[in-house]
Amino acid sequence: MTIEVGFTALGLVAGGLYFALLRWNTSLYARPGRVWIAAALQAGRMAVLGGLLYLAALSGPLPLLLTALGIFIARPIVMRLTAEPG
Numbered sequence: 001m002t003i004e005v006g007f008t009a010l011g012l013v014a015g016g017l018y019f020a021l022l023r024w025n026t027s028l029y030a031r032p033g034r035v036w037i038a039a040a041l042q043a044g045r046m047a048v049l050g051g052l053l054y055l056a057a058l059s060g061p062l063p064l065l066l067t068a069l070g071i072f073i074a075r076p077i078v079m080r081l082t083a084e085p086g
């Protein structure tokens with residue numbers, strides 16, 4: 001039971017960071033001259049998240065699914081916390 005909670009928490013933290021950086025990445029794409037930085041940040045975000053999911057998959061199918069569940073749960077939380085009022 002503890003391992004399951006740990007993998008879900010890992011997914012929540014990773015997903016929270018991933019989607020928080022997505023907002024920053026979007027603002028970089030909107031600025032002139034920052035496209036390369038934004039593209040590198042996007043590639044880095046995907047690589048880190050993919051590596052994390054790969055490591056979870058090495059532990060078995062249940063840890064992989066629980067980590068992915070944490071990521072999916074983190075998305076609406078981060079989007080709601082970072083939404084602009086209005």
